[in-house]
Amino acid sequence: MFDLSIIYKYLGSFIDGFEITASVSALSIIGSFLVGLMVMFACVSSNKLVSNIGYAYINCFRNIPFIVQVFFIFYGLPELGIFIDPYTTGVLALSIAVGAYCADVLRASVLQVDNEVIEAAQSFGLSRKLIYQKIVLPIALRNSIRPLGSIFINLILTTSILSTVTLNELTGAAKIIAAETFRPFEVYFFLLLFYCVLTYILSFLISRVHARLNRHFVTEN
Amino acid sequence: MISINNVQKSFGNTVILDGVSLTINKGDVVSILGASGSGKSTLIRCINGLERLNGGDIKVGENSVKNKVELNEIRKKVSTVFQHFNLYPHLTVLDNITLAPIEVLGWEKSKAIAKAIELLNLVGLQDKSDSYPSQLSGGQKQRIGICRALAMEPECLLLDEVTSALDPEMTSEVLDVLADLARSGTTLIFVTHEIAFARKISNRIVFLDEGKVRADMEKEQFFSNDGGKQDPRIKRFLDKMDSK
């Protein structure tokens, strides 16, 4: 009844799907991080208008479902005469949407940097730009590794939604396999298992990176 | 050298400094004493520009804290040591000390490192140059804080309750370093609770009470029965501190 041999037979298309998932994820992670940085700078700016725009961005994209954002880009851009493939649509949509989450984390980390340390730097005459560059950002980024890590892992899981706009990543490939084999239970079950294992491996790696970079910062006080 | 003129500072509706005037001369070792809330730390934070004045002015040489460009010049000449050390946690001890000289004074890296090592030798922490703040004890951190401040070769050093966060053993490590500094002729302004220490190394005592300068006199005069102790507030303060 529970036939796992199909996995073996369709391994090829599964791996193809995985490649697409991996590359879309990688590009989107970079994209969303950059978007997140930009929006974070907007939020902490002393210009009221700019900072309101930043916060509005975060608020907006966190309260609209990702699939709606994807549909908007996928169906909307062609109306503007911009024809892009599902792959690019995916990277774009993910960068914009996940960028909002990244911005929120980065913003929180930056604001959490101990004010007294910043004051020390100020008292020695360091400029605002230098303080950001040498003190605030290094500390904030280091503190953001864990939360950003979990956001990025979530991003990888979210790529599955792109299967609804004809991108043949893992889930898209699985849909085809399930249709061909008439064994959706085994296919989707295995797919879930795969995502799970992937998540665990990545979580573990991120923990290691976090530990490595923070080895000098014993939790004191 | 530093002239503090009728400084007013409030936080919201609370007046912290109410017309403080002082002159600090080169070579002075001044201890600012007073009860908690009398405005001592706030005064220090006004001198290094961490707090903006609501009234009056503070001038270091020709430069006023009220002018942004001049404040930057002041910060190159006046260094601060903080109660809670405020070292940069993500940088090594060496980087902590050399950051400002390199970025603000524009020194060459080699010159800054040489100076840093010289200072570390002075305070006895030469083997900690590659350590991180989290690996140091409180007393060690504060001595590094002093090195960081001295690396700028300042005309004047501000010390804001620098031993308040330390236990007695670490306190004496730091006080020894400060005594040496005082002897060497560096201009020092202390805010402290260590009355005995203040008496030992300073040449001048300023007593702040409720945001005003209640006494500004030569050290022994302050502690004498017909000098500072004539004032009932000062007498009560000193008696209370003595019984600790």
Next chain:
Amino acid sequence: MSNNGFVPYDLIVLLKGIGVSLEVFIISSVIGVILGCLLGLARHYRVTIIGSISTFISEFLKNSPVIVQLFLIYFGLPIFLGIDMDARQAATITLSGNTAAFISVIVVSALASIDKGQIEAARVFGLSEWKILTKIVTPQALLVAIAPLVGLAVNQLQVTSLISVIGVMDITKVGQILNQRTWQPFLVWPVIGITYFILSWVLSKAGLLLENRLKKHQSWVSI
């Protein structure tokens, strides 16, 4: 279809879609909360087998895409179990399980945040485990858990949009239909987006009110 524009009836369709989304959301949330609390309590009190199974399953549901979970339940389960299931049932089941998984985590961490000292004191004074749970642990744990719970609720509301993929006539599905009929994505999708935004906003404001109410009721919040 000859009609390419919007008609007033579309508004009714949208409202119906909102109704469906909210229905699935509310039912799956209620089941999810009950199930999640039970699982969380089982884990916290280490009720051996149930505790481990609960950990296992909730890890599974937390670390995989909801859309695949929906596919598994809607396409896979009926064939596997030989039963019939419509899309709405599958959606409700899936979201209930998914919600329960996240809630069990919040429950476990809220329970763990309660200072052990006072529980020990209560035991020593002779209070039963049940009394301790209801009179001491729960009021405090609730206060700790309310903020993450509201955040989870808003998130799960967004997640309901995925049930459109298995054919449930929710807000997103209505959007798909309107989009395919009128080909005006710049009107349809922003409206759909704003609909979800307003619902989320109302939900988080309600959550904030609840949080403040609870805090006022228990003015001893921090000792």
